[in-house]
Amino acid sequence: MSILINKDTKVIVQGITGRDGAFHTSKMKAYGTNIVGGISPGKAGQQVEGIPVFNTVEDAVKATGANASVIFVPAPFAGDAILEASYAGIDLVVCITEHVPVQDMIRVMPVLKKNNTKLVGANCPGLITPGECLIGILPGMIFKPGNIGLISRSGTLTYEVVNMLTENDLGQTTCVGIGGDSVSGLYFIDLLEMYENDPKTDAVVVIGEIGGDAEEQAAKFIKEKMTKPVVAFIAGQSAPPGKRMGHAGAIISSGSGTAEEKIKAFNAAGVPVAKEPSEIPGLIKEKLGL
Amino acid sequence: MKIHEYQARDLFRKYGIPVPEGELCHSVDEVKKKVSDKDKLRVVKAQVLVGGRGKAGGVKLATTKAEAIEKAKLILGMDIKGITVEKVLVADAVDIDREFYVGLINDRNAKAVTLMASSEGGVEIEEVAKTNPEKIIKMPIDPTMGLMDWQARKVALQLFNDPKQIRQAAEILVKLYKLYIETDSSLAEINPLVLTPDKQVLAIDGKMNFDDNALFRQKEIIAMREADENEKKELEANAKGLSYIKLDGNIGCMVNGAGLAMATMDMIKLYGGEPANFLDIGGSSNPQKVVDAMNILLGDKNVKSVMINIFGGITRCDDVARGLVAALDQIKTDIPIVIRLSGTNAKEGLEIIEKTGLPVVKTMSEAAQKAIELSQK
Numbered sequence: 001m002s003i004l005i006n007k008d009t010k011v012i013v014q015g016i017t018g019r020d021g022a023f024h025t026s027k028m029k030a031y032g033t034n035i036v037g038g039i040s041p042g043k044a045g046q047q048v049e050g051i052p053v054f055n056t057v058e059d060a061v062k063a064t065g066a067n068a069s070v071i072f073v074p075a076p077f078a079g080d081a082i083l084e085a086s087y088a089g090i091d092l093v094v095c096i097t098e099h100v101p102v103q104d105m106i107r108v109m110p111v112l113k114k115n116n117t118k119l120v121g122a123n124c125p126g127l128i129t130p131g132e133c134l135i136g137i138l139p140g141m142i143f144k145p146g147n148i149g150l151i152s153r154s155g156t157l158t159y160e161v162v163n164m165l166t167e168n169d170l171g172q173t174t175c176v177g178i179g180g181d182s183v184s185g186l187y188f189i190d191l192l193e194m195y196e197n198d199p200k201t202d203a204v205v206v207i208g209e210i211g212g213d214a215e216e217q218a219a220k221f222i223k224e225k226m227t228k229p230v231v232a233f234i235a236g237q238s239a240p241p242g243k244r245m246g247h248a249g250a251i252i253s254s255g256s257g258t259a260e261e262k263i264k265a266f267n268a269a270g271v272p273v274a275k276e277p278s279e280i281p282g283l284i285k286e287k288l289g290l
Numbered sequence: 291m292k293i294h295e296y297q298a299r300d301l302f303r304k305y306g307i308p309v310p311e312g313e314l315c316h317s318v319d320e321v322k323k324k325v326s327d328k329d330k331l332r333v334v335k336a337q338v339l340v341g342g343r344g345k346a347g348g349v350k351l352a353t354t355k356a357e358a359i360e361k362a363k364l365i366l367g368m369d370i371k372g373i374t375v376e377k378v379l380v381a382d383a384v385d386i387d388r389e390f391y392v393g394l395i396n397d398r399n400a401k402a403v404t405l406m407a408s409s410e411g412g413v414e415i416e417e418v419a420k421t422n423p424e425k426i427i428k429m430p431i432d433p434t435m436g437l438m439d440w441q442a443r444k445v446a447l448q449l450f451n452d453p454k455q456i457r458q459a460a461e462i463l464v465k466l467y468k469l470y471i472e473t474d475s476s477l478a479e480i481n482p483l484v485l486t487p488d489k490q491v492l493a494i495d496g497k498m499n500f501d502d503n504a505l506f507r508q509k510e511i512i513a514m515r516e517a518d519e520n521e522k523k524e525l526e527a528n529a530k531g532l533s534y535i536k537l538d539g540n541i542g543c544m545v546n547g548a549g550l551a552m553a554t555m556d557m558i559k560l561y562g563g564e565p566a567n568f569l570d571i572g573g574s575s576n577p578q579k580v581v582d583a584m585n586i587l588l589g590d591k592n593v594k595s596v597m598i599n600i601f602g603g604i605t606r607c608d609d610v611a612r613g614l615v616a617a618l619d620q621i622k623t624d625i626p627i628v629i630r631l632s633g634t635n636a637k638e639g640l641e642i643i644e645k646t647g648l649p650v651v652k653t654m655s656e657a658a659q660k661a662i663e664l665s666q667k
Contacts (some may be wrong), residue, residue: 075503101504102396103474107433109401125603139603139634154549156601159633160654163601180548182398209549212398235552238559239568276557278655 001200002129002174003149003191004118005068009133012066012090013038014057014073014081015050021072024096024137025049028070031140033133036064057088066094070126070135078122079104086117094135095121095185105183109221112185119185124154124176127208136177140211146171148284149195151188152207153180153214157235161207161277168281173201180209188218203229203284206271210236211257229287232266233274234259291500294337296379298478298496298515305463305469307480309493313383316519321362321380329354329382331383334361334377336368342474346370351383373518384492389482390449391418391426392463392469396501400430403470405437405463407445411482437467450485458491459483473487473511474504485641530582531572539564541661542587542596542625544580546610554599557654563662571610580613581620588623596627597661599654600639607631607639615646630657 011028013023016038026049037052037060044055057069069085071078071093078097085093085174086108092113100122112119120127126136130143138230142159144166152158158177165172176191178184187204187265195201215234222230237259263273271289274280284290293301296314296555303309313324314337325332336348343349348370352358358380368375389411408426410418418425427448431437436641439460446459462483470478477499484494505512517525527534533548537555545551548570555565569587571579587596600610610631617628629650631639643650651657 076506087607088663099503101474101507102476102501103403103433103471103504106396106402110432110434137603142633152549154547154552156545156547156603157553159603160550160553160601163632182396183401209552214398217399233553235549235556237556239552239555240563275653277553278653283560 001196002132003194003198003201004120004127004174004176005129005133005135007032007034007132009068009092009135010034010064011068011070011133011135012034012036012054012057012060012064013051014069014085016040016051016072016151017043017046017052018072018074020096022048024072025051026136027140028134031134032131033135036060036066046219049073053164057084057090061088061090061163066090068135069094071095071097071122073097075099075101079108079124082108082119083111086111086113086115089115090117092118092120093185094124094126095119095179096124096126096136097121098123100181102183105181107184107262120176121181121184121224123181123184124179126156127174127176129174130172138175142166143175144171147200147202148172148174149191149198149201149204150175150207151191151204151207152177152190154235157207157277161205161233161280164278164281165205165284168285170284173198182212188214189221192221192226192230196228201228203231203288205280205284206230206232208234208262209263210234210239210259213257215262216265219262219269219271220269223269229284230269230271231274231280231283231287232271233277233280234262248277291502291505291511291515292339293498293500293511293514294339294377294516295335295496296337296377298498299493300381301469301473301498302480302493302496305465307465307469307489307493308355309496310382310384312379314377315362315397316377316381318359318363318366325355325358325380327355328548332358333381333383334358334365335379335381336365336370337377337379338370338373338375339476339521339551340373342373343370346377376570382485384494385487386482386484386494388485390484390562391479391481392445392466392483393477393479393481394466394475395477397430402430403467405431405441405445405467407427407449407463410647411484431467436471437464439464441612442467452489455485455489455491462491462493473498474501474508475499476501514631527569527582527586531579532583532586533568533570533572534586535568536590537565537567538592539566540592540594541571541665542566542590542593543594544569544571544583544587544598544599546602550599550601554597554654554658556660558597558662561655561658561662563658563665577609577613577616581617584614584617586623588621588625593625595661595665596625597657598629598635599657600631600634602631602635602639604636607633608635608642611639611642615642618646626667628657628664630654
């Protein structure tokens, strides 16, 4: 078992003929992801990496039965690409594109709700169920099948932590990079609930960041609803207030969203917070009695 | 992107939000020329992008024109948090019966724009949010409908009693929302919104920020950009595809990815050092980026050692290594550098680095400790 994606997931790539789209399509395919089609308006009939290209998401869904989509289109068009996928009946949309205007993201939210579409991102590295399906730009070789779930707001920091887990023989069920933007799709709580209900996942790693209160809400959810152990890390503990560190989401506004508050909330929920990423495997092993 | 108060006032006026009369002046001479000869109560305000200008003495009252000139003389050229004041706004000071706060923000929990209002205006609104959260009204706005009249009215009703003022305030809220959406704003505040003794509702001070990701479609807004010294360096880095923020420490860091960059700074601090900057070279593997990044790092006089932390995912370690070698060929420096490369093509990358004789370590922790040690020599 896993969450969100598995070997049966049929994926289409929106923006497959672009440089990044084509490059990562080949990587995903090489990993074993079942990529059934790509979208590039006006280029129907072409092929990329042996994958058929369609003009619209609707055409691709009709022809292939795709249920997931990954978006590589440039930022000004990403909001519209999410809407197109949602109206075509795609269940899971993964938006890799960074620098998407916040108002565009806000505008897609009511539509996702209406059509019952799940969104990961934008500005995210994607997600992976090791050995079965990789959607996005994650480096597949560092992951390993196992029983640990992982949710992260960051990209490379996720790879760093996953690498440590794998080196310590802690494989993963599904790892999800939810993205660092201030308004984005699935949040910690949505995913924690999925991991709690996934029989294969035994423990979860949460990698948070300063800014917002997603971590505080996650802590509350863990305390009230979760039976499985959770271990956390918060990036940005040394960031000065009011400075934005690359992610639109990572903003400390005085007194809310600081690392200190997040750590306090996690500790109160019985979630140990690692001082540095290398402590995470040890904390997991302790929780699982390994 | 931030703009000055006078620029926010211009936008307010354009959208029909009433503001008191005022003149922007770059010099004392301009104050003499632009401000009317009539003696009345005025307020002279420094136009800087940093907060806390009032406490720093950047806002002063004047009862006559002569006094306004005097006060402008004091404020122009003043240093506020490292920024020299180059312009002042000389505005009519109005009598105030009551003060309110109204603001629009992108609310990450509601995943919508949220209108906030409070009858506790003028004071530090964040303090009110902390101590008396019930005194702040919050109204999430459906993006498909926009701020509906009944919503604006509902909020206005909680601030005012008189039907005429309720109507005036509701109109201001609807106009502010229109301005917010049309300019891709990320924050629009009127603080304070005031009621004058003659029952006028006026915006006395305004603050607006804009979504950097939407500037490509906001030509008018981008033309308002007046970057200060700190921002200029950051913009320069952005233009090269780097994300850079200068800090006060002495250990320069170059990292790929914002999350890992923050974790790297945290680790330097954890082991007793102080990071000199946040620098994210992003996801590409272009060697030129490393050259540009090294130039920025070594341009900071405070930097005593440099820690390079790369986890190769899409960014290939051998490309980073080649960039590094190219950069060090161009820049002669005595600053010690510690390199940690891991992930995609790490082996090839390490082979390239070894030829330069630079210290290479395996883990982030080791790299941080080594960089701190080298900075103290």
